[in-house]
Amino acid sequence: MSKxxxxxxxxxxxxxxxxYTFAKxxxxxxxxxxxxxxYTTSAELYRPQFADPELVSAANLLALEPYGHGRTRASYQDFTYWDSAVANLQALEALGIREALVLGTSQGGWVAVRMAxxxxxxxxxxxxxxxxxxxESPRSRDLGCWDGIGFNTPLIDALAEPVGEDWVVPDEVVDDVFDTAMGGVSAGExxxxxxxxxxxYAGDAGRRRLRLSTVNLRDRDGLHGRLDEVRCPVLWLHGTADQVYSVANAQEEIRMFTRSPGARLETIEGGQHFLSASNPAEVDSAAIDFVQRWV
Incomplete structure (x- = not known):
């Protein structure tokens, strides 16, 4: 099969x-x-899912890239996660898809909830x-989550000035993302x-997209006051080796989906922050079960 x-x-x-990318x-x-x-990845994050014949047989896999990422572009110069949620919904409408289940990794998770x-x-x-x-609250840091303000602010400051068209994202930015989110990756990866x-992320337009994506990560609004309005089932998968957001935080927040017909947290031993990449077998199996249960 080809994407x-x-x-x-x-x-x-x-x-x-x-x-957008369809698995088939x-x-x-x-x-x-x-x-x-x-954050800063693309539809390519889900290569393991696209390569899983059982998952591909269970559902149409459709990767949608948020603003600031991959091939997605806007005429206006600024955007938020709410904008990405609206864009995804309009993309589904344009593709003739009236209903969907939505899976999101890290920032993709809060875009998914905004869509719901x-x-x-x-x-x-x-x-x-x-x-x-x-x-990125003191509460979350008290529960063992990262210091997102400290992590993102230096990059936001470093990307503040225009650059030439020969500029490309520095290697250390990519390394920092994958060291934090995956505990490092193989040389080939x-x-x-x-x-x-x-x-x-090339040229001045790429610099600006990268900076705005990082601003959104650092400065986003929280969803605690809205989670009781989510009326669909929720499966939250969280790796025990996640360096960014803690299992303790997930345990508190899954209980905030009080009107969901089924809100459940599953931890994956040794799973990293980019969980679909670090533990595709467990994620794919859980996704198949979820699709079969709720569709």
Missing amino acids: IEQTVEIPHLGGSTVG SYDPALPTLVLINS LLAPDTVKGLITLGTSMDF REFWLATYRAN
Whole structure:
């Protein structure tokens, strides 16, 4: 099977192009599982899922890239996670998909929840991986989560000034992301992501997208006051080796989905922050079970 990588035009933010990837040709007889990637990655984060024949047979796998990531571009110059949620919903509409389950890794998790809040008739279930529903708060740090302000502020400051068109993202930025999110990667995987980041974040436009993506990560709004409005089932998967958000935080926040017909946390031993990449077998199996239970 071969992936189908395309873009779709939507009206949000003055007109936008959303990058999307299907694992194979769309089958209207199957449910759709939307995949939303983590900070500064792209649809390529989900290569293990696209390569899993059992998962591909259970659902249409559709990766949608948020603003600031991959091939997604907007006419307007600024964006938030709420904008990415709206864009994803408009992309589904443009693709003729009326209902979907949504899986998101880290920032993809809070985009997924925003989609469910905005369009409960469209989003029929949520799978969140290694995420947090809070802003980068003192509360989350007290529960063992990272210092997102300390991690992101130096990069935001370093990217403040315009650059030439020959600029590409520094290697150390990519290394910092994958050291934190994966505990490091193999030499081959590192070269793959270095090439991917250099293509996605090049020139002054790339610098600006990278900076805004980092600002959004640091300065986002929390969702605690809204989680009781989520009415679909929620499966939260969290790795015990996650260096960014803690299991203790996930244990508190899963209980905030008080109106979900089924909100459940599962921990994965040794799982990293980018859980779909570090533990694809466990994530894929849980996703298949979730799809079969709730569709």
